[in-house]
Amino acid sequence: MKEYSQDLSSLIDNEFDDQEIIDAVLGDVELQQQFSRYQLIGDVLREESDGLDLRVDVTDSVMAAIAGEMQDDNVVPLTTPEKQDTNVVPFMKRFGQYAIAASVAGVVVVSSLIVNQDNATDASSTPVLNTVPFGGAAAPVSLQATPAQTENDIKERNERLEALMKDHQLQLQTKP
Amino acid sequence: MKHRLFLVALVSLASLIVSPQLMASSEQTQSQVVKTEPTDLPSALTYLNNMKQAYNNLNYTLLYLNTAQNQIQPKQLVHGIIDGKRITYFTYLNGTMRESLQFDGKISFYQQGNQPYSLLSHQDQSVFADIANFDFKSGNRSYEYIILGKDRIAGKKAIAIRMISKDNYRYSYIVWLDLDSYLPLRLDIINKSNVILEQTMVVSMSISETVSPWIKQLSTQATPDILNLPHNTTTEIADWNVDWLPTGFKVIKDDQHKLMMHDTDPVSYLMLNDGIVSVSVYISSKKALLADQKNIIQRGATLIYTKQIDSVEVNIIGEIPLVTAEKIAASIKPVN
Numbered sequence: 001m002k003e004y005s006q007d008l009s010s011l012i013d014n015e016f017d018d019q020e021i022i023d024a025v026l027g028d029v030e031l032q033q034q035f036s037r038y039q040l041i042g043d044v045l046r047e048e049s050d051g052l053d054l055r056v057d058v059t060d061s062v063m064a065a066i067a068g069e070m071q072d073d074n075v076v077p078l079t080t081p082e083k084q085d086t087n088v089v090p091f092m093k094r095f096g097q098y099a100i101a102a103s104v105a106g107v108v109v110v111s112s113l114i115v116n117q118d119n120a121t122d123a124s125s126t127p128v129l130n131t132v133p134f135g136g137a138a139a140p141v142s143l144q145a146t147p148a149q150t151e152n153d154i155k156e157r158n159e160r161l162e163a164l165m166k167d168h169q170l171q172l173q174t175k176p
Numbered sequence: 177m178k179h180r181l182f183l184v185a186l187v188s189l190a191s192l193i194v195s196p197q198l199m200a201s202s203e204q205t206q207s208q209v210v211k212t213e214p215t216d217l218p219s220a221l222t223y224l225n226n227m228k229q230a231y232n233n234l235n236y237t238l239l240y241l242n243t244a245q246n247q248i249q250p251k252q253l254v255h256g257i258i259d260g261k262r263i264t265y266f267t268y269l270n271g272t273m274r275e276s277l278q279f280d281g282k283i284s285f286y287q288q289g290n291q292p293y294s295l296l297s298h299q300d301q302s303v304f305a306d307i308a309n310f311d312f313k314s315g316n317r318s319y320e321y322i323i324l325g326k327d328r329i330a331g332k333k334a335i336a337i338r339m340i341s342k343d344n345y346r347y348s349y350i351v352w353l354d355l356d357s358y359l360p361l362r363l364d365i366i367n368k369s370n371v372i373l374e375q376t377m378v379v380s381m382s383i384s385e386t387v388s389p390w391i392k393q394l395s396t397q398a399t400p401d402i403l404n405l406p407h408n409t410t411t412e413i414a415d416w417n418v419d420w421l422p423t424g425f426k427v428i429k430d431d432q433h434k435l436m437m438h439d440t441d442p443v444s445y446l447m448l449n450d451g452i453v454s455v456s457v458y459i460s461s462k463k464a465l466l467a468d469q470k471n472i473i474q475r476g477a478t479l480i481y482t483k484q485i486d487s488v489e490v491n492i493i494g495e496i497p498l499v500t501a502e503k504i505a506a507s508i509k510p511v512n
Contacts (some may be wrong), residue, residue, distance in 0.1 A: 167435050175447060
């Protein structure tokens, strides 16, 4: 086969027209591949490849190599959690979860409280905006002395407002 | 010849006498046409009822903005009909993923970072539902409907209709409808000084003949578990009742239930409804004493009103003016 290389080269350069060699090339797959590689090299050298795909087709060899490999079975199937039989879960168990209606409401309460505090110094704020009082402006409303509002009281009050808002949202969702 | 002249004169004379009559009669028919034309135009009530039909029966996608207290939230609503059943998909377009899907008597909530859950819900919870499903005909006891005029919303020709409250105990609305499809395009909630408290404005609307394939596929997916609400105490009616309600309002829920808090005392609960707004009234034993005896938080149209009377605390939440909340709170009486 080696001796054909020179002939192939001549064939490419159109300097050779030996019918015998041409027949040999037509009959030999390996020679044909070599011919095509020479053509490609020539094209590239002459910058005539014109964006020609230079990728060598290795699919066949890779596929062959893969077929030869032993398959390692180290892929573990995902374990799906057991589905509960009942579709209904006790509400209290899922305390934290019903937070959407809730979370919408939560945003409302919290942000409005913040808005209110910001506006506390701003006299031009909407008159209806009244804040949950901060920092014990204790008004004597009865004989029983009103304890000054502590941070804790305020926190509790906000929590309660939020609980009310959440409940309101929930009631809206399930109204008859 | 003379005869002929006479005849012509006679005919022309006759035509002179007849023609004013003819003209008069044609004028008369014309004026009749002019008179009947305004009654042929749909009334505000017809438009509103068309809106109800369109909102509940068309396949559409709305992109809209919700504005309250300088905060704007863009949202999306996809609505369709599958085998005669309505399906509604809703999502917030900004921030955390928050979605809900209402179909077949259930509403499911999905939120990033939280477990999804479903609730049994038979009322449409979508954005224009409260207004669109209002019984406009009997609602004219509380509201007056007036066509304000034509406008352009979301690139569509729209007609604005004002629903004016007949008293000071509820807010008024202006609703804009698409003149082609009658879908609502904008809704303003306004107080009695005509200040816009909340606004919902559609920015993009698309209507399709068939249901969106995407929500059709959603409808076939399994929904999250249904939350079993604590009904343990709801057989009892509330210990308190209201003596006064604004016209059109009815008590639609009356029970005692626990709040989602660490304390376990059930509160007495009433839900008041006038067909558009729902107001929650909570009556509980006084917890911490407020510095002020009453407390008001207002956000958009929603009011959170707290008042302590003797040993009880009343909380009222809903889209009502302050004066209404005050009157309701003042009318609370124990049930014997």
